[in-house]
Amino acid sequence: MTDKESTIVLAKDIMTKEVVSVHPDTNLLDVAKILAEHNFDGVPVVDNDNKVVGIVTEYDLINKTSAVHLPTLQVVLRNLPQFKEEESHFQEEILSLKVSDIMNKDPLTIEADLPYDEIIKLFKEHHKVNPIPVVDKEHKIIGVISRFDVLRPFHVLQGVLKYF
Amino acid sequence: MDEIKPKKVLAKDIMTKKVLSVSKDTSIFDVAKIISEHNFDGLPVTDKDGLLLGIITEYDLIIRTSTANSSFLQKILGEVYSKKSKNMGEAIEEGAREISSLTAESIMNKEPLILGEDTTFEEIVAAFIAHHRVNPIPIVNSEGKVVGIISRFDILRPLNLLGYGNPRTQGAEQSSYDRNRAKPSSGRMTAQKNKFYS
DSSP: OOTTGGGSOBHHHHSBOSOOOBOTTOBHHHHHHHHHHHTOSEEEEEOTTSBEEEEEEHHHHIIIIIHHHHHHHHHHHHOHHHHHHTOHHHHHHHHTOBHHHHSBSSOOOEETTOBHHHHHHHHHHOTTOOSEEEEOTTOBEEEEEOHHHHTHHHHHHTTSOSOO | OOSSSTTOOBHHHHSBOSOOOBOTTOBHHHHHHHHHHTTOSEEEEEOTTOBEEEEEEHHHHHHHHHHHHHHHHHHHHHHHHHTOHHHHHHHHHHHHHHHHTOBHHHHSBSSOOOEETTOBHHHHHHHHHHOTTOOSEEEEOTTSBEEEEEOHHHHTHHHHHHHTTOTTSOSSHHHHHGGGOOOOOSSOOOSOGGGGOO
16 A cells, blocks of 8 residues: 555445355254354355355344244243254254345445545445445455444554454 | 242243343443443443443434444444554544433433233233333333343244254354355454454
8 A cells, every 4th residue: 555545444344255155045043153153243155155145133033033043032031941842843943944045135235436524435335234345346345344343443542453 | 930820931931031231321431331341232322330321222323322423433444444543542532521421321211111920921922922122121110120131032042042053053153154255354343343352
């Protein structure tokens, strides 16, 4: 980056390039696991050509899964071993659900050259959205930007982030 | 659990009881640090007696600070990228004065959604579904003191319990998305936020 350009920060400068994503056929239990293990709010859904076809969030999982399976989920919370005995029916049902059944199929995406202040504006206008996939001209995923990335200046100042 | 409703799972059964909170005078720099270090979506603001005053989310931090200070934030980022680290001090001093006058109180949501300890699991799920911006939800006792907190993560815990050790789901997290993963960049940290901490 040259000195002249250094004042304008773009999506590609702050995005996370090692993207964790899921496939439309990924099982819901796997999505739940990935979200929990990485502490994500959401993950992009990409097809075999790396094209973004959706996004799936913790909210979607709660909204579309828990509502239907509330009684069973409570049995799990109370007593997992007991659940194992009565699980087969539920297992069939929940394992038949795929990412494509619950994902948002028309997610907000941005391109790599979008300036920082435009990104902030998007987060402000779309308060449900986190993260935002960054795509190239063919709609292939090249990064994601989360609220964490937008707050990077704070993290730098506080010594949480040394470099990025 | 009480004997009258032995089958109900309640807020107090699934809430996180060790609640991290900040005071209304905490600077927003410290709020940002706590939120990022713990990977929280939001943080309760309490008084010295533990009474709930409000909640601050990552979203609040972005929208309530950036409007006034996006040029400052850009400058910080710009300095970091151009590696003119000797100028960082100046840039920070200049902008930090403005931002450091902002406290938790000035950006918190003063009327957050709260639930009681005896709220049922169904009611908690319904609350999350009805309020899609809300995460986490503070749990308060009859005196208004924060006794716990429930996030979307807590609601999804049953799904995670089922996913582990299930032969029909992917055993290793890697395999499910490896083929879709973008090319690793050079020197860039991974998507896992925790790894950013020095």
